[in-house]
Amino acid sequence: MHIALLEDDVDQRDLALLWLQCGAHTVSAFGTTAEMVDALKVQRFDLLLLDWMLPDGTGGEVVQWVRENLGWSIPIIVLTSRDDEATVVQALGSGADDYLVKPAKQLELLARIASVTRRLKPGGLPVLRMGAYEVDVPQHRLSMDKVPVSLTQKEFELSVYLFQNPGKLLSRDHLLNNVWGVNADVDTRTVDTHVSRLRKKLRLDGANGWKLLPVYGYGYRFDRVDVAA
Incomplete structure (x- = not known):
């Protein structure tokens, strides 16, 4: 699993990195909310692990951005040094799936990650095989002629939606609402831009x-x- 870790304390970040890597996960670590949001715009992650208090904002602000722009498919766990009810309610209310009170313990952290993943994807998601294309939804991987294609998070989600709805007439508004979310701060030109990129990357010209x-x-x-035609 590829995890994005947001933690500004260097010692805690290095320790969490070690624990996650020992749990067979790959990790990209960030020290500010701005760094993480910039990464989320171009990279795909299977889970987000967020500190609550950062130098330039809060984990709650990142959660809100993710839910509004990337949807609800990405599991999010919040790390907080505060265990009062108000903070916990705020974390879960912002869209987080679980929380851990610092200092976290290695086995508990890994167990919570496994639990959240099972809960949100209880039956597993399908691998779509359609001609030259294979879309591995659980692994966030799309291959063309068995060669992985580099896609952004939204390009991948748009690809999944298209391959799940072949032959259907899909309006720009429909794609915008179902891939970006009804509250996304983007317009239909975003759909056109992503469609144009997918046509080129996936050679969706009939070939x-x-x-x-x-x-x-x-x-x-x-x-x-x-x-053949």
């Missing part, structure tokens, strides 16, 4: 059996095509 077609004044349709 591999699938074509992402624009529907003038409405949106897009993701269709299977006859390659």
Whole structure:
């Protein structure tokens, strides 16, 4: 599992890194909310582990940004040195899935990560195989002709949605609401930009059996095509 860790205390960050790596996880660590948000715009993570009090903001602000911009599919655990009821309620109310009071213990931390992952994905998510494409939803990996394609978080989520809805007429507003979320602070031009990138990265021009077609004044349709034709 690839985890994003937000912790400004260097000693605590290094210790958490060691614990997570011992638990067979890969980790990207950040010391400020700004650094993490910048990373979340271009990288995909399986889980976020957030300190609550940071030099430039709070973990709650990061949680809110994630839920508004990336949705609810990413598990989030908050670390806090405060165990009062108000802080716990605020953390969970902001959109976190669980919390741990500092100082955390290694086995408990790893157990909470495993528990949150099981709870949010109890039956596992599918691996979609469609011609030259394989979309591994649990591993956040999309391959074309068995070669992994580098995608941003939103590009991957848009790809998953398209492969789950072949042949359907999808409006820009529909894609915006279902991939970015109804409260996302973006407009339909964002959809067009991401569609354009996916066409190039995944060669969705019909060459591999699938074509992402624009529907003038409405949106897009993701269709299977006859390659031989």
